[in-house]
Amino acid sequence: MTNRLPILVILATVTIDAMGIGLIIPVMPDLIGEVMGGDLADAAIWGGILATVFAVMQFLCGPLLGNLSDRYGRRRVLLVSLAVMSADYVIMALANSMWLLVVGRIIAGITAATYATALAYMADISKPEDKAKAFGLIGAGIGIGFVLGPALGGLLAQFGTRAPFWAAAILAGGNALLGWFVLKETVTDATRRAFEWRRANPLGALEALGRLPSMSKLLVVFFLYQVAAAVYPAIWPYFIIERFGWGEGMIGLSLTAYGLCYAIVQATLIGPTVKWLGNRRTVVVGLTLEAVALVYLGIIDTGLLLFIGIPIAALSTVGLPALQGIMSRRVSDDAQGELQGISSSLTSLAHILAPLVMTQTFAYFSSDHAILYLPGAPFLLAALLMVFSIVVFQNSRGGK
Known part of the structure; x- marks a missing residue:
């Protein structure tokens, strides 16, 4: 990587994006309860619906924006996404009904291609042997955002459930302004590719990558990993409240502790671990540690044990950048945006x-009619998926 200033801006972009997410996580249970009423289980279900709406739009628009960045440049896509994201947080701050919250999550899902475009930007300016390390830096930026975001969100919660959304709007808008002056374009005439609707179709794009030699199993592993890892944002605040009776401040503190450990791992251990073990063995070690951490979280019953397990959960994240590095090295330079979109x-x-x-x-498992009271059941389900991903990866081939 030859130009440090663009790297710093990209890392600032994903850090502030993660801060925006971390800012609102501690207040989401109370916000949903404030808007629609009901108990914690109802709030969790509605939280799942909002997360799904967000993900549907991200799925539909991810390949589109990835391909647009291959044609029109990373800089333009990043800046537009950040500006619209800022407006979305304003909508969320003003929402007084579940329907407005749903609209806010729709807009957020459309603009959430910032992460994929940031990965493509890093791939553009990285040597093949440095790609895993570059993706690790992106992970470190996200980790730093999760350190600062939940801590700030927990503090701002004392001013009301809407205060974190206003803070997120200011952060996203400020980052868009900074990027306007600092961010340089990495797509050149030599790597620019004509836009094709067929390749921007999410299902069509998945089929295109599925035809690449030995890519299908890696895509399955990546998907299983993402399903299992999604248990954290989906469940964390509700699990913390149900299992330990903590409020917004402690939810923010626990997320801050995880984010700090995550950032340290991503910033300092990815490069040395890949150099020592190689990409494939790093992936296996990471996935195995993920499974162990998820089982641990599923059975603990005290807050002290939660904080003891956080470093283990953070250490397990070494596997994903190595997997992304393997995948990135298997596609051409003019398709990096497409890969990250997929x-x-x-x-x-x-x-x-x-x-x-x-x-x-x-x-179900936190309700009175459950056959077994086990609020950590989602973590155990995620652990099973992680074990299956290890089996699939061990049956893939290629990539060191």
């Missing part, structure tokens, strides 16, 4: 399925 679509498909399944599982 990766975004797979993530969105996972986030369409996971919130509904995980929140329904949580609602």
Whole structure:
């Protein structure tokens, strides 16, 4: 990577995006209860619906924006996405009905291609052997955002459930303004590709990548990983309230602790681990640790054990950047945006399925009529999916 300033701007972009997400997580249970009433289980189910709406739009628009960035440039897509995202947070801050919250999540899903475009930008400016490390830096930026976001969200919650949304709107708008002056374009005439609606179709794009040699199993592994990992944003605040009786402040603190550990792992361990073990063994180690961490979270019953398990959960995230590195090295330079758009679509498909399944599982196993009271059941379900992903990956081939 030869130009550090664009890297810093891209990392700032994903950091602020993650801050915006982390800002609102601590207040979502109370916000939903404030808008529509009901108990915690009802709030969790509606939270799952809002997350699914977001993911549906992300799935539909991910390949479109990825292909647009291949044609018109990463810079333009990033700036427009950030500006609209800022407006979306204003809508969420003013929403007084579930329908307005749904509209806000629709807009947020459309603009959420920032992550995929940021990955494509990093792929553009990285050497093949540095791609896993570059993706790890993106993960570190997200981790830093989750350190700062939940902590700030927990503090702002004392001013009301809407205060974090106003803060997120200001952050996204400010980052768009910064990017306007600083961000440089990486798509050149040599790598620019004509836009084709066929390739922008989410299902058509998935079929295109599925035809690449030995890519299908890696895509399955990536999808299973994303389904399992989606248990965290889908369940965390509701699980924390039900299991430990904590409020917004402690929810924010627990997310901050996880984000800090995550950022440290992504910033310092990805490169050395891949150099030491290679991409494939790093993926296996990461997936195995993920399964262990999910089982642990599923059975704990005290807050102290939660904080003890957070570093293990963060350490397990070494596997995803290595998997992304393997996938990125198997496509040409003029298709990096398309790859990240498809990766975004797979993530969105996972986030369409996971919130509904995980929140329904949580609602049942935390209810009075459950055959077994086990609020951590969604984590155990996610652990099973992670184990299956290990089996599929071990049967794939290629990529060191």
